[in-house]
Amino acid sequence: MSLVLHNYFRSSSSTRVRAALNLKGLAFDYIPHHLRKGEQTAPDYLKLNPQGLVPALQLEGGDVLVQSLAIMEYLDEVHPTPALLPRDPVDRAYVRALALAIACEIHPINNLRVLGDIRQRFGADDEAVNSWFRHWVDVTFRPLEQTLATDGRRGLFCFGDEPGLADICILAQVINNKRFAVDMAPYPTLSAIYQNCLAVPALAAALPDKQPDAE
Amino acid sequence: MSLVLHNYFRSSSSTRVRAALNLKGLAFDYIPHHLRKGEQTAPDYLKLNPQGLVPALQLEGGDVLVQSLAIMEYLDEVHPTPALLPRDPVDRAYVRALALAIACEIHPINNLRVLGDIRQRFGADDEAVNSWFRHWVDVTFRPLEQTLATDGRRGLFCFGDEPGLADICILAQVINNKRFAVDMAPYPTLSAIYQNCLAVPALAAALPDKQPDAE
Numbered sequence: 001m002s003l004v005l006h007n008y009f010r011s012s013s014s015t016r017v018r019a020a021l022n023l024k025g026l027a028f029d030y031i032p033h034h035l036r037k038g039e040q041t042a043p044d045y046l047k048l049n050p051q052g053l054v055p056a057l058q059l060e061g062g063d064v065l066v067q068s069l070a071i072m073e074y075l076d077e078v079h080p081t082p083a084l085l086p087r088d089p090v091d092r093a094y095v096r097a098l099a100l101a102i103a104c105e106i107h108p109i110n111n112l113r114v115l116g117d118i119r120q121r122f123g124a125d126d127e128a129v130n131s132w133f134r135h136w137v138d139v140t141f142r143p144l145e146q147t148l149a150t151d152g153r154r155g156l157f158c159f160g161d162e163p164g165l166a167d168i169c170i171l172a173q174v175i176n177n178k179r180f181a182v183d184m185a186p187y188p189t190l191s192a193i194y195q196n197c198l199a200v201p202a203l204a205a206a207l208p209d210k211q212p213d214a215e
Numbered sequence: 216m217s218l219v220l221h222n223y224f225r226s227s228s229s230t231r232v233r234a235a236l237n238l239k240g241l242a243f244d245y246i247p248h249h250l251r252k253g254e255q256t257a258p259d260y261l262k263l264n265p266q267g268l269v270p271a272l273q274l275e276g277g278d279v280l281v282q283s284l285a286i287m288e289y290l291d292e293v294h295p296t297p298a299l300l301p302r303d304p305v306d307r308a309y310v311r312a313l314a315l316a317i318a319c320e321i322h323p324i325n326n327l328r329v330l331g332d333i334r335q336r337f338g339a340d341d342e343a344v345n346s347w348f349r350h351w352v353d354v355t356f357r358p359l360e361q362t363l364a365t366d367g368r369r370g371l372f373c374f375g376d377e378p379g380l381a382d383i384c385i386l387a388q389v390i391n392n393k394r395f396a397v398d399m400a401p402y403p404t405l406s407a408i409y410q411n412c413l414a415v416p417a418l419a420a421a422l423p424d425k426q427p428d429a430e
Contacts, residue, residue, distance in 0.1 A: 046358075049358075050358035050359075050361045050362055051316060051320070051355065051358040051359075052358070053320075059305070063305050065305070065308045065309075065312065066312045067311065067312035067315040067316060067319070069311070069315055069319075070308045070309075070311035070312040070315055071308065073307070073308065073311060074304050074305070074307065074308040077304045077307065078304050089289050089292045089293050090274070090278050090280070090289070092288070092289065092292065093280045093285045093286065093288065093289040094280075094285075096282065096284070096285035096288060097280065097281045097282035097285040100282040100284055100285055100318075101266060101282060103315075103319055104282070104284075104318055104319050104322070104323045105266070105268075105323055107319070108319045108320055108323050108324055109323055109324055109329060113354075114324060117350075118333075118337070121337075121343075121347070122333070122336075122337035122339070124337070128336075132336070135332075139328075140266065143261075143264075143265035143266040143267070144265075144266075146265045147265055
């Protein structure tokens, strides 16, 4: 039995885990769950992940891991090379904070279920949903851009010249932004990191349009 | 120079970091930033944390760490006893996922700036804001309750009988819930863990009403 990834091509947190698995060179079985059809709340899937969210990674021994950042930290602990985090504790905290800025402050506010909720609850139309999405990207991308533009630890990627945890989160978020026509011009450093991610075959292979369930 | 914590008594992520510092027995200078007065966006503070969020932990050497989970992971790496995470990688991923479920799926959607935004953007009144808050708590607390009620690793706390990363997040969230009159009856296991946290002096000392800027 191999690693099994329960995910959805377009899900940003699924993209993160695919990217981490690919960087580590780990093969996995791909099980799609169509979020717009609500397949993540099917009873069989809720047995694996009661939160009804993708991704979930089923290990060889049967354990099921959830929450993309927890999965990526696990992969980095069990398969340390290539590393997703630097070695020094202050540097690790720096890279984790960049990743969390996206994973906490942008993605959960802009995910499918919250966007669906503001439509239903407040009558938000397409334009209002797009404006909401772009607002929460900008609130965090602006200070991230400032930090990354000035921090001496940056190379081709957030920390040095190898992609890691924060770069993966940037890649997945920028891909997601495209569906909401976010203008990336105000974020040249984030754009450069995104482009550098695309040049890494393991990361490019994790993109939504490369997945078997892509539409 | 000692550790300096930039924070706000009522901020849930500030409560987390205070709890972790207290559990580790680390003294710190307390610098309050009044969120409702917008002090977190003062130019001097933005130099420390361009995101304009609390908490931020300034280390003895001058480095500034942000994002509460990144700060807690740092503290656990540099001051490993008592541990905030178990030793086994699968167990670590389990505890991290519990913490992230709160830190990603509840807290960012319910924090002050999003609640202010739905008031302004959608004209949400107090009742609509409370309903929004309770909804996003329930969406995640229901499956967390199910997971915690059935997982054999639970003791007095999420993992065994010592408080850790996930318990700290539960404590801070349940405290936050009180201001929105969230009914905890549907979550007996989460309630028990919360009560067990209150019985730990280091955690109780981190509560909002014990802080110098409490109102």
